[in-house]
Amino acid sequence: MTESTAQGTFWDKRGLASWLFTTDHKRIGMLYLWCIMAFFAIGVVLGLLIRLELIAPGQTIMGQQAYNATFTLHGVIMIFLVVIPSVPAAFGNIFLPLQLGADDVAFPRLNMFSWWLYAIGAVIALAALFTGDGPPDTGWTFYVPFSAVTTTNVSVAVTAVFILGFSSILTGMNFVVTIHRLRAEGMTWGRLPLFGWSLYATAWIQVLATPILGITLLLIFAERVLGMGIFDPSRGGDPILYQHLFWIYSHPAVYIMILPAMGVISEIIPVFARKAIFGYKTIAVSSLAIAFAGSLVWAHHMFVSGMSDTAVMVFSLLTFIVAIPSAVKVFNWTSTLYKGSIRLEPPLVYALGFIFLFTMGGITGLVLGSAGTDIHVHDTYFVVGHFHYVIFGGTGFGMFAALHYWLPKVYGRMYNKKWANISAVILVIGMNGLYFPMYILGLAGMPRRYFDYLPQYTSMHVASTVGSWITAVGLVMMAVNLWVGMRSGPRVGRNPWGAATLEWRTKSPPPTHNFDEEPIVDRGPYDFKGVQPDA
Amino acid sequence: MPEHHRDDEGAKLGMWLFLFTEILLFGGLFVLYAVYLQRYQPDFHLASAELDVRMGALNTVVLITSSAFVAWGIAALKRGNVKVATRMTVLTIAFAAVFLVVKYFEWGAKFHHGLYPGGAELDARAQGQMVYFALYYLMTGLHGVHIVVGMGVLSWVLWLVNTGHVTPERYVALENAGLYWHLVDLIWIYLFPLFYLIT
Ligand code: HEM
Ligand SMILES: [Cu+2]
Numbered sequence: 001m002t003e004s005t006a007q008g009t010f011w012d013k014r015g016l017a018s019w020l021f022t023t024d025h026k027r028i029g030m031l032y033l034w035c036i037m038a039f040f041a042i043g044v045v046l047g048l049l050i051r052l053e054l055i056a057p058g059q060t061i062m063g064q065q066a067y068n069a070t071f072t073l074h075g076v077i078m079i080f081l082v083v084i085p086s087v088p089a090a091f092g093n094i095f096l097p098l099q100l101g102a103d104d105v106a107f108p109r110l111n112m113f114s115w116w117l118y119a120i121g122a123v124i125a126l127a128a129l130f131t132g133d134g135p136p137d138t139g140w141t142f143y144v145p146f147s148a149v150t151t152t153n154v155s156v157a158v159t160a161v162f163i164l165g166f167s168s169i170l171t172g173m174n175f176v177v178t179i180h181r182l183r184a185e186g187m188t189w190g191r192l193p194l195f196g197w198s199l200y201a202t203a204w205i206q207v208l209a210t211p212i213l214g215i216t217l218l219l220i221f222a223e224r225v226l227g228m229g230i231f232d233p234s235r236g237g238d239p240i241l242y243q244h245l246f247w248i249y250s251h252p253a254v255y256i257m258i259l260p261a262m263g264v265i266s267e268i269i270p271v272f273a274r275k276a277i278f279g280y281k282t283i284a285v286s287s288l289a290i291a292f293a294g295s296l297v298w299a300h301h302m303f304v305s306g307m308s309d310t311a312v313m314v315f316s317l318l319t320f321i322v323a324i325p326s327a328v329k330v331f332n333w334t335s336t337l338y339k340g341s342i343r344l345e346p347p348l349v350y351a352l353g354f355i356f357l358f359t360m361g362g363i364t365g366l367v368l369g370s371a372g373t374d375i376h377v378h379d380t381y382f383v384v385g386h387f388h389y390v391i392f393g394g395t396g397f398g399m400f401a402a403l404h405y406w407l408p409k410v411y412g413r414m415y416n417k418k419w420a421n422i423s424a425v426i427l428v429i430g431m432n433g434l435y436f437p438m439y440i441l442g443l444a445g446m447p448r449r450y451f452d453y454l455p456q457y458t459s460m461h462v463a464s465t466v467g468s469w470i471t472a473v474g475l476v477m478m479a480v481n482l483w484v485g486m487r488s489g490p491r492v493g494r495n496p497w498g499a500a501t502l503e504w505r506t507k508s509p510p511p512t513h514n515f516d517e518e519p520i521v522d523r524g525p526y527d528f529k530g531v532q533p534d535a
Numbered sequence: 536m537p538e539h540h541r542d543d544e545g546a547k548l549g550m551w552l553f554l555f556t557e558i559l560l561f562g563g564l565f566v567l568y569a570v571y572l573q574r575y576q577p578d579f580h581l582a583s584a585e586l587d588v589r590m591g592a593l594n595t596v597v598l599i600t601s602s603a604f605v606a607w608g609i610a611a612l613k614r615g616n617v618k619v620a621t622r623m624t625v626l627t628i629a630f631a632a633v634f635l636v637v638k639y640f641e642w643g644a645k646f647h648h649g650l651y652p653g654g655a656e657l658d659a660r661a662q663g664q665m666v667y668f669a670l671y672y673l674m675t676g677l678h679g680v681h682i683v684v685g686m687g688v689l690s691w692v693l694w695l696v697n698t699g700h701v702t703p704e705r706y707v708a709l710e711n712a713g714l715y716w717h718l719v720d721l722i723w724i725y726l727f728p729l730f731y732l733i734t
Contacts, residue, residue, distance in 0.1 A: 106542065106545045106549065107545075107549060110549075169556055173549055173552045173556075174549070176548075176552060177545045177548050177549045177552070180545070180548060181544065181545040181548070182545075207552050207555060208555065208556075208559060210556070211556040211557070211559035211560040211562075212559060212562070212563050214560050215560050215561075215563035215564060216563065218677070219563075219673070222673060227652050227653045228652050228672070228673060229652055229665060229666075230567065230670065235652075235662060235665045235666070235669075236571075236575065236661075236662025236663055236664075236665050236666040238571075238574075241567060241570060245563055245566075245567075
């Protein structure tokens with residue numbers, strides 16, 4: 001059964017205003033998605049430029065100041081404009097209400113407002129790059145005292161991030177209330193899809209951690225504009241306190257980045273293994289456990305900043321503990337796959353890529369989490385390798401998996417599956433080429449954030465730069481394939497994958513009010529008995 | 536598009552979550568305060584002695600009273616008395632303005648004496664006192680911003696009451712504005728002893 005795309009879907013209304021002032025969660029999600037994709041493309045180009053500069057020692061394509069600005073831009077765009085909103089704001093908005101059987105989020109107008117804040121924050125962030133005395137050169141962490149004194153456009157950038165944070169808080173708040181209040185009849189907490197659970201945990205982090213970032217940014221602003229001196233040692237302040245405040249937010253923020261992606265993977269694995277997910281409850285609870293324990297480990301970013309030895313030991317231990325729930329998830333996914341009747345469709349291929357790359361990043365996270373080894377590799381390329389494996393290999397791949405899993409629902413059309421798989425493989429190869437040499441460089445002592453290096457590091461840098469090209473090829477192939485598929489791929493029915501969650505019960509693309517009749521839930525989200533693929 | 540279904544419980548839950556975030560926002564500053572107090576206890580004592588306790592106390596009374604007004608207004612609206620509700624909300628806004636005026640005179644006097652970050656008088660003092668005053672301006676300033684926002688929110692709800700969008704049957708907007716105002720009051724109740732009474 002295939003329905004026409006042209007009639008009765010949320011795409012129908014036309015005109016710019018009908019998009020910019022929409023309160024339809026699906027449209028808002030799409031707005032996020034398009035913006036995020038555009039910024040992702042910009043961020044990738046900047047990343048490629050960084051890599052190109054590093055292909056040989058000495059100056060290659062840009063000078064030192066330009067290099068500092070480029071990696072700051074790259075970091076700020078990727079972190080605040082791409083990764084943090086990626087899965088929750090885009091796919092969460094589109095699919096959370098659908099999965100709950102609701103016709104929208106709890107506060108649709110607030111939702112539109114959040115998107116506007118995101119857009120305004122993004123514009124200001126871009127303005128920070130092209131106005132004033134040059135783009136910020138502090139790195140995305142805005143560490144004082146440098147951020148308090150540099151003449152570059154830090155104040156504007158900080159304002160942008162503050163506004164983006166506010167947007168993130170409001171989205172989180174909206175999701176918590178939505179999940180509490182708008183579940184369809186019969187959807188008990190025990191039947192909430194795991195994507196919903198992961199968004200729930202994420203939303204709490206957004207609500208509880210982001211305000212700390214807010215105050216930290218306000219303080220930088222106060223330092224710069226009002227000359228407060230709260231972190232200025234010459235006036236009795238203490239820069240280490242800045243680092244504490246910053247990481248109290250920013251460590252939990254890495255879970256804002258990764259948890260929703262894990263939620264995507266937890267949706268995909270059971271569908272393509274045709275098996276109820278192994279350990280539904282442990283996966284749900286481990287999301288909450290990550291959210292909770294992740295709030296206690298911030299100081300592992302500061303092992304070398306001069307904390308007491310006791311503090312270093314405590315935070316090191318806590319960091320190990322927070323790795324447990326992540327590992328639990330990985331084991332649950334692999335156990336689900338074990339003896340499942342696996343269909344190797346593109347969403348699953350990307351999910352497997354996620355598991356592989358995320359595990360690579362996670363294990364090296366433990367190296368960084370134990371104080372002894374961290375002191376050796378702190379601020380080296382080891383760190384750069386680690387977080388790219390985790391956020392690009394993890395969140396990025398989670399995002400790609402979500403695109404391949406859900407876009408047929410949104411557009412009602414299918415992409416070319418063979419090309420999707422080929423691009424996934426190229427991406428995995430490219431990413432290992434790009435980031436694995438960074439581990440080696442880091443262990444050999446190559447510091448991060450340097451535009452020049454000693455000749456003995458050359459071969460690994462060349463390898464990494466070549467890896468960046470392969471990655472770029474994979475990205476372009478994936479993007480083109482998705483684009484062509486969405487425009488003119490074969491039409492799909494309601495449930496091309498044969499999944500059991502509610503979003504697959506409505507038309508593809510869904511109508512404005514989501515469901516023709518209010519769904520009643522009488523089974524678990526991974527109970528496939530009697531569910532047939534319909535493509 | 537049909538009217539989105541109404542969910543007062545949901546609206547209140549949302550407001551409570553938002554209030555949490557406000558507490559956490561100030562929480563960061565309270566943490567800084569705690570650390571610096573521990574580090575510079577004598578200096579904090581000396582600096583604190585220079586604040587005008589009477590003005591602080593006056594403002595405390597003003598805010599608590601305004602909080603009572605807003606609560607009274609909500610109760611009146613629930614009982615169907617729109618007129619009293621309107622009056623009480625107006626009084627709340629007026630008292631908020633009084634608070635800001637008192638604050639203006641307080642800050643003005645300090646500025647006059649060069650007691651501000653970068654000011655001649657403060658720059659000659661011990662480091663602990665500089666930190667104390669930086670925190671004083673930051674925390675009372677941020678609180679002041681919240682007063683202004685609260686006045687805006689209350690005025691908006693007042694308009695909703697007058698135009699019949701908020702009624703004895705649908706009072707959750709006023710209730711939420713009231714919750715926000717209680718929070719602003721509550722934060723001040725912590726700021727007052729921390730800055731004025733630690734001598
Ligand atoms: C083709 C893709 C990418 C390439 C070639 C690339 C390359 C790089 C390189 C070489 C650095 C190190 C700069 C230095 O420390 O000297 C860097 C930093 C960074 N990258 Fe990427 N990256 C890519 C994708 C991403 C993605 C997808 C994200 C986010 C999910 C990301 C986030 C960051 C962040 C946060 C930094 C740190 C900036 C700083 O130190 O302030 N990158 N990137
Ligand atoms: Cu961390």
